[in-house]
Amino acid sequence: MKYINHIPAWLRSKYTIALSAFLGIILFFDKNDFFTQQARNAELKELLMSKKHYQDEIASEQRELDRLKNNPATLEKYAREKYLMKKDKEDLFIIPENNSEQGK
Numbered sequence: 001m002k003y004i005n006h007i008p009a010w011l012r013s014k015y016t017i018a019l020s021a022f023l024g025i026i027l028f029f030d031k032n033d034f035f036t037q038q039a040r041n042a043e044l045k046e047l048l049m050s051k052k053h054y055q056d057e058i059a060s061e062q063r064e065l066d067r068l069k070n071n072p073a074t075l076e077k078y079a080r081e082k083y084l085m086k087k088d089k090e091d092l093f094i095i096p097e098n099n100s101e102q103g104k
Contacts, residue, residue: 010016027034067074079085086092 068078084092084094
């Protein structure tokens with residue numbers, strides 16, 4: 001009892017105790033506590049950045065597809081570079097690029 005008298009009366013109030021218990025439960029013990037919300041916000045930001053990246057990739061691929069549909073020269077170039085296709089009576093030689101790491 002000696003130590004209780006040293007605590008100010010407004011801290012011993014039932015309203016202050018109830019409010020601090022409520023805040024403690026909300027901040028630390030609830031299913032959607034403060035720390036979980038912070039982690040979810042960080043994950044949301046990461047997902048939004050990922051969404052923007054994929055939307056940019058989709059737009060880029062769509063432009064490439066439009067070029068391939070409308071320009072036969074681009075289609076031929078794409079087929080030769082990506083799929084190593086060749087015309088009849090034509091030889092294809094693949095020359096590997098010289099990397100400095102291969103020699104080490």
